Amino acid sequence: MRIADTFNLVDFANTTVCLLAALALGTLIGAERQYRQRSAGLRTNVLVALGAAAFVDLAVRMAGVDGGVRVLAYVVSGIGFLGAGAIMKEGFNVRGLNTAATLWCSAAVGGCAGSGYLAEAALLTVLIISGNTLLRPLVNAINRIPFDERATEANYEVRLTVAADSVAQVRESLVDHLERAHYPVASVETEDPSENDQTVEVVASLVSTSINPEELDAVLNHLEKVHGISHATWEMHVKN
Structure with missing residues (x-):
């Protein structure tokens, strides 16, 4: 057996x-x-x-x-x-x-x-x-530690609301301001115009890095003074 x-x-x-x-x-x-x-x-x-x-x-x-x-x-x-x-x-x-x-x-x-x-x-x-x-x-x-954007690698976007006839000028100014602040730009895109066709969204995606929120806010404050820009903001998308 x-x-x-x-x-x-x-x-x-x-x-x-x-x-x-x-x-x-x-x-x-x-x-x-x-x-x-x-x-x-x-x-x-x-x-x-x-x-x-x-x-x-x-x-x-x-x-x-x-x-x-x-x-x-x-x-x-x-x-x-x-x-x-x-x-x-x-x-x-x-x-x-x-x-x-x-x-x-x-x-x-x-x-x-x-x-x-x-x-x-x-x-x-x-x-x-x-x-x-x-x-x-x-x-x-x-x-429980407060979230610190400077210590986190994420994707950042700078979004501008721009007059439709000022897009080309604003794109150059946007890239120039960001690179002078040592935030290189990966790409700049123009989204569909709003319902009244008088303004468009210009979105700059930054090269993946860590940022200082105060520095980026200062850049946006300067951008809002540029002719043709009515609103400037930035968004963060944390990587998974």
């Missing part, structure tokens, strides 16, 4: 210890996720850790260390598909990245356990839980 040929009490005991360790460590990670009411909670993290451990343990028993290494590579890439299912995009917001990363780490714990590196698996579990809990106050503290 095939079972009689493959069964070895020592190997079976080793597999049992490895899988139980993966089960226990996956439970610790999943319990924290379940408490936080994340989409990938207790059972998901346990199954990820247990599955990774089982695949690696089986590969090691069948093909030795080289087989285990090959399966580990497949586990790393395969768990990415599972993590992608936890990521959701809502408008400009992306949710589930931390959940996907936790699943990835749970697979790493299972891989360590399945390879017999139980101490490393336990250490990794402690670090994962610490990252999801102890770093939370730091994240909240950073999020």
Whole structure:
């Protein structure tokens, strides 16, 4: 019988210890996720850790260390598909990245356990839980820091409301003012005229950089004094 040929009490005991360790460590990670009411909670993290451990343990028993290494590579890439299912995009917001990363780490714990590196698996579990809990106050503290445009790389647009017969002159003046303030212009576009066809919007996109809001406001104050410009403003679009 095939079972009689493959069964070895020592190997079976080793597999049992490895899988139980993966089960226990996956439970610790999943319990924290379940408490936080994340989409990938207790059972998901346990199954990820247990599955990774089982695949690696089986590969090691069948093909030795080289087989285990090959399966580990497949586990790393395969768990990415599972993590992608936890990521959701809502408008400009992306949710589930931390959940996907936790699943990835749970697979790493299972891989360590399945390879017999139980101490490393336990250490990794402690670090994962610490990252999801102890770093939370730091994240909240950073999020409460007032937003500083000068420290943020973003896309900036300078928008001018211009008399239709002054567009060419205003475009040159706009580029000149911005470049003298060391804000190079990537492009200048003219949007469709307003309903009365007497004014148009001239939009200058700045080269991606960090700006000083006070400096840019000063540039716009000078621009509003240029003949043909009735209104000047700027907008920021933060990169995702």
